[in-house]
Amino acid sequence: xxxxTETSARFREFKMPDVGEGLTEAEILKWYVQPGDxxxxxxxxxxxxxxxxxxxxxxxxxxxxxxxxxxxGTTVDVGQVIIAVDxxxxxxxxxxxxxxxxVAEPEPAAEPEAPKGRQPVLVGYGVAxxxxxxxxxxxxxxxxxxxxxxxGELNGHTTATAVPAPAPASTVVPESRPLAKPPVRKLAKxxxxxxxxxxxxxxxxxxxxxxxxxxxxxxxxxxxxxxxPAAAPEAVAVPVAAAPVPGARxxxxxxxxxxxAIAQAMVGSAFTAPHVTEFVTxxxxxxxxxxxxxxxxxDMAGVRVNPLLIIAKALxxxxxxxxxxxxxxxxxxxxxxxxxxxxxxxxxxxPRGLIVPNIKDAHDKTLPQLAAALGELxxxxxxxxxxxxxxxxxxxxxxxxxxxxxxxxxxxxxxxxSAILAVGAIKLQPWVHKGKVKPRQVTTLALSxxxxxxxxxxxxxxxxxxxxxxxxxxxxxxxx
Numbered sequence: 359x360x361x362x363t364e365t366s367a368r369f370r371e372f373k374m375p376d377v378g379e380g381l382t383e384a385e386i387l388k389w390y391v392q393p394g395d396x397x398x399x400x401x402x403x404x405x406x407x408x409x410x411x412x413x414x415x416x417x418x419x420x421x422x423x424x425x426x427x428x429x430x431g432t433t434v435d436v437g438q439v440i441i442a443v444d445x446x447x448x449x450x451x452x453x454x455x456x457x458x459x460x461v462a463e464p465e466p467a468a469e470p471e472a473p474k475g476r477q478p479v480l481v482g483y484g485v486a487x488x489x490x491x492x493x494x495x496x497x498x499x500x501x502x503x504x505x506x507x508x509x510g511e512l513n514g515h516t517t518a519t520a521v522p523a524p525a526p527a528s529t530v531v532p533e534s535r536p537l538a539k540p541p542v543r544k545l546a547k548x549x550x551x552x553x554x555x556x557x558x559x560x561x562x563x564x565x566x567x568x569x570x571x572x573x574x575x576x577x578x579x580x581x582x583x584x585x586x587p588a589a590a591p592e593a594v595a596v597p598v599a600a601a602p603v604p605g606a607r608x609x610x611x612x613x614x615x616x617x618x619a620i621a622q623a624m625v626g627s628a629f630t631a632p633h634v635t636e637f638v639t640x641x642x643x644x645x646x647x648x649x650x651x652x653x654x655x656x657d658m659a660g661v662r663v664n665p666l667l668i669i670a671k672a673l674x675x676x677x678x679x680x681x682x683x684x685x686x687x688x689x690x691x692x693x694x695x696x697x698x699x700x701x702x703x704x705x706x707x708x709p710r711g712l713i714v715p716n717i718k719d720a721h722d723k724t725l726p727q728l729a730a731a732l733g734e735l736x737x738x739x740x741x742x743x744x745x746x747x748x749x750x751x752x753x754x755x756x757x758x759x760x761x762x763x764x765x766x767x768x769x770x771x772x773x774x775x776s777a778i779l780a781v782g783a784i785k786l787q788p789w790v791h792k793g794k795v796k797p798r799q800v801t802t803l804a805l806s807x808x809x810x811x812x813x814x815x816x817x818x819x820x821x822x823x824x825x826x827x828x829x830x831x832x833x834x835x836x837x838x
């Protein structure tokens with residue numbers, strides 16, 4: 359299955375694929391190619407952010423980039439054409455060529471710093487065939503006029519102003535969304551700066567980090583127009599009151615991508631599944647000693663060993679002893695779906711928001727294998743490379759709020775799961791040990807579960823088993 363169409367024997371179009379499970383849209387974060395660049399089958403051409411993660415899209419054919427249909431920062435529906443490729447360079451379709459280059463030329467100015475030497479990293483999913491066709495209102499126009507109309511929409515003009523070839527540079531600057539790379543957009547968001555009010559000084563009208571810092575100062579930077587003279591009117595046209603400035607009383611941030619998906623999922627979970635949360639405080643001194651010993655073990659060389667590894671293994675053993683907790687509620691069929699495998703989710707905080715990738719078939723992994731999987735999961739999440747497939751199909755989750763110094767919390771279930779374990783901070787506290795008060799390493803665990811399929815007895819057994827293992831880690835051997 360592919361996501362490409364053929365507009366002629368010469369040009370092929372690549373559509374936005376469904377890179378997740380039923381996702382309907384994705385935002386183009388970065389283009390790695392420009393019109394005129396040669397691409398090969400499997401080469402990554404852009405990075406997009408879905409409601410689940412940022413992923414890179416490889417193109418499924420060879421050719422020369424003819425046209426980028428959408429600029430960075432645009433949210434595109436699944437099935438819409440995002441790039442057109444000339445697969446027969448230098449031949450055929452002569453009638454369609456004169457207007458097309460004029461339409462495609464502005465794009466290089468919009469993406470002057472896109473990396474060309476980036477090594478392709480193919481994402482671990484297949485692209486889905488989409489039945490969405492090119493918009494009907496363009497279908498009755500000649501190829502050149504349709505291409506001009508599309509480009510005109512991207513630049514915020516009608517097709518009548520976008521068609522003339524003499525104005526390719528001027529049609530790039532007055533876009534509805536200012537040109538800036540994702541790190542610059544994030545900086546502007548952190549400083550409370552509206553990019554529409556920033557005067558760009560980068561090549562082709564790109565807003566740089568220096569431009570954002572200059573806009574954050576009380577006195578605006580006067581030297582703005584040399585690189586993009588048409589940008590100044592755009593900034594003036596935006597009401598000054600709408601632009602957040604230092605000392606402003608509020609800042610509005612659009613909710614989209616991962617953050618939007620988190621909000622929808624949490625609301626759906628909180629108001630669908632009846633949550634119950636139980637707590638237990640446990641002495642984990644022996645677990646901390648075991649962690650120290652494992653760090654010196656040659657069999658664990660090359661993998662990260664920490665308390666979370668032992669906690670994860672303890673939860674897997676507890677699930678093995680109480681398999682009914684590893685289930686899901688099927689509302690449509692009014693059934694409890696018992697899972698005979700454990701895909702262990704680990705909540706990870708990333709710049710794009712909280713994501714929960716999971717370790718597939720974690721129940722079958724040895725301690726070294728589990729440690730390696732945890733290390734890979736965390737590294738991939740921090741780099742923003744977690745694929746949608748890695749976040750699908752989880753059965754239970756661990757969230758470690760202790761890394762923020764928090765004692766514990768009442769975690770909300772991930773949709774489709776029956777339980778989530780929150781781990782609090784491990785602190786040295788006075789504790790009665792062997793009849794005497796001694797300083798011991800102590801933490802608090804919280805287990806939230808879906809009360810439709812997990813009753814109080816079952817939930818208590820699971821939490822008690824996890825606590826017992828952390829108190830006496832040798833139970834990992836006797837209970838496993």
